[in-house]
Amino acid sequence: MTMTRRNLLLASAGSAALAMFARPAVAALPRDADVVVIGAGAAGIAAARRVMAANRKVIVVEAGSAIGGRCLTETSTFGAPFDRGAHWLHAPDTNALIKMVRGAGLDLSPTPPGQRLRVGRRNARAGETEDLLTSLVRANRAIDDAARGKVDVSCAAALPKDLGPWTATIEFLLGPYAAGKDLRDLSALDLSRAQDRNSAVACRQGLGTLMAKLADGIPIALSTPATRIAWSGRDIGVETPAGRIAARAVIVTVSTNVLNAGAIKFAPEVPKRQLDAASRLGLGSYDHIALQLAGNPLGLSREEMLIEQSSDARTALLAANIDGSSLCTVDVGGSFGRDLSAQGEAAMVEFATEWLVKLFGSDVSAAVKKSAATQWNAAPFVQGAMSAASPGGQPARRVLAEPLGPLFFAGEATHETLWGTVDGAWDSGERAAEAALKRIGALKSDEPAPPPRQPKKQQRQRPPPRDASAGWPGSR
Numbered sequence: 026m027t028m029t030r031r032n033l034l035l036a037s038a039g040s041a042a043l044a045m046f047a048r049p050a051v052a053a054l055p056r057d058a059d060v061v062v063i064g065a066g067a068a069g070i071a072a073a074r075r076v077m078a079a080n081r082k083v084i085v086v087e088a089g090s091a092i093g094g095r096c097l098t099e100t101s102t103f104g105a106p107f108d109r110g111a112h113w114l115h116a117p118d119t120n121a122l123i124k125m126v127r128g129a130g131l132d133l134s135p136t137p138p139g140q141r142l143r144v145g146r147r148n149a150r151a152g153e154t155e156d157l158l159t160s161l162v163r164a165n166r167a168i169d170d171a172a173r174g175k176v177d178v179s180c181a182a183a184l185p186k187d188l189g190p191w192t193a194t195i196e197f198l199l200g201p202y203a204a205g206k207d208l209r210d211l212s213a214l215d216l217s218r219a220q221d222r223n224s225a226v227a228c229r230q231g232l233g234t235l236m237a238k239l240a241d242g243i244p245i246a247l248s249t250p251a252t253r254i255a256w257s258g259r260d261i262g263v264e265t266p267a268g269r270i271a272a273r274a275v276i277v278t279v280s281t282n283v284l285n286a287g288a289i290k291f292a293p294e295v296p297k298r299q300l301d302a303a304s305r306l307g308l309g310s311y312d313h314i315a316l317q318l319a320g321n322p323l324g325l326s327r328e329e330m331l332i333e334q335s336s337d338a339r340t341a342l343l344a345a346n347i348d349g350s351s352l353c354t355v356d357v358g359g360s361f362g363r364d365l366s367a368q369g370e371a372a373m374v375e376f377a378t379e380w381l382v383k384l385f386g387s388d389v390s391a392a393v394k395k396s397a398a399t400q401w402n403a404a405p406f407v408q409g410a411m412s413a414a415s416p417g418g419q420p421a422r423r424v425l426a427e428p429l430g431p432l433f434f435a436g437e438a439t440h441e442t443l444w445g446t447v448d449g450a451w452d453s454g455e456r457a458a459e460a461a462l463k464r465i466g467a468l469k470s471d472e473p474a475p476p477p478r479q480p481k482k483q484q485r486q487r488p489p490p491r492d493a494s495a496g497w498p499g500s501r
């Protein structure tokens with residue numbers, strides 16, 4: 026049945042052909058800049074825009090061949106935009122990016138109609154859906170209660186033990202779906218502090234398209250990985266295969282897994298405090314398996330989301346008929362999703378097809394016309410999906426964001442409440458840029474945050490508390 030809970034929307038998924046927003050690399054890498062930004066994802070783009078708004082010289086170095094990082098829209102495979110990474114923008118009242126969609130000449134997708142719960146081959150009865158929602162609220166309250174304790178525990182330890190037939194479904198919603206990790210690997214405090222993510226809208230042309238538009242005019246050197254950052258005293262420089270850039274401040278926005286892998290060398294080494302923080306914020310696993318299903322064999326409406334009453338971790342979330350197209354995505358995450366994606370695209374498509382056949386019957390197999398699957402764990406410049414603190418690891422977010430002289434870390438992992446989101450990454454990039462500008466004397470320490478952020482009143486307000494039914498599809 027269709028859910029009617031207030032503000033429920035989707036929350037994951039994507040659509041298809043790498044509309045590689047590749048642009049020619051900057052003609053020649055500059056030898057110096059006021060600020061060097063490492064990474065052209067949401068955080069890096071936001072940081073660069075902020076530095077440019079203060080009339081300071083910035084250069085972004087990006088290891089990959091496209092702009093957007095984990096916001097990557099492909100348009101060729103399915104003839105419709107396929108967001109291979111992030112798709113949803115949450116919290117329309119406070120999310121500055123949503124307001125930028127129209128400003129960039131793009132469109133917002135209409136709000137999805139609702140969610141379905143499947144019990145085997147049939148839709149759930151009203152009472153079953155109510156039962157799941159009640160159990161989900163209980164699970165969230167238990168996690169919030171545990172988060173108020175003296176010692177941070179895992180979400181698994183906090184979960185009520187009497188969730189009965191909804192146990193595996195709730196474990197999926199609050200773990201792999203919400204954060205890309207199983208509940209035993211997730212800090213109760215981190216999940217409890219996550220800002221309410223109910224209400225989501227999508228950019229019809231894709232979030233990768235939006236990021237490319239927002240990066241317009243920023244000097245970005247693509248296919249130019251930072252390999253070493255020398256940051257002793259006043260002498261800070263970024264080394265790349267194309268040359269060295271001297272800077273007054275450097276903002277590093279790469280994912281925690283890229284940091285943990287030691288892909289960028291630091292001289293001197295980053296203090297253990299920060300290294301430990303990054304290691305406690307490792308990325309979870311979350312992937313989209315995209316299927317083009319001819320003739321709407323599932324009988325679902327535009328952008329409907331569906332979960333099942335599952336009995337184990339081999340489960341997923343369906344986003345159907347994305348933006349009215351025949352493109353559907355089956356999302357997998359956590360340790361099950363990680364193992365599956367390691368088996369390759371064919372195994373992922375096979376799982377997604379079999380899962381839909383189990384829920385809707387064998388007609389689904391014949392309806393699959395095209396398929397694709399993401400494998401974010403294997404993407405060399407990201408190595409996972411979104412950061413999620415291990416038990417006891419929540420304070421690491423603040424630690425990672427602490428400036429180290431002229432060196433600043435940003436990115437979704439550094440946001441205490443909006444971690445794992447695009448708007449969290451964006452906000453972190455703006456904050457790091459403001460701190461860097463203050464460091465180089467381009468912004469007085471008491472100067473308020475200037476444009477392009479807007480509206481100011483909403484941006485500094487307290488984050489809305491986590492919804493009691495957080496985790497329900499649409500509230501990632």
Ligand SMILES: Cc1cc2nc3c(=O)[nH]c(=O)nc-3n(C[C@H](O)[C@H](O)[C@H](O)COP(=O)(O)OP(=O)(O)OC[C@H]3O[C@@H](n4cnc5c(N)ncnc54)[C@H](O)[C@@H]3O)c2cc1C
Nearest residue numbers: 064066067068088094095111112113251406436437446447
């Ligand atoms: C499948 C999936 C679904 C998701 N769904 C949603 C969603 O619906 N809504 C939502 O809000 N969020 C979602 N997220 C999370 C969201 O995508 C991220 O939180 C956000 O995009 C992270 O932005 P970032 O700038 O912090 O990092 P990134 O996007 O990872 O940007 C970092 C950049 O640094 C570059 N880089 C790495 N190493 C180097 C180097 N050595 N030198 C130079 N550059 C380097 C990378 O190539 C990358 O472009 C999803 C993520 C995934 C994977």
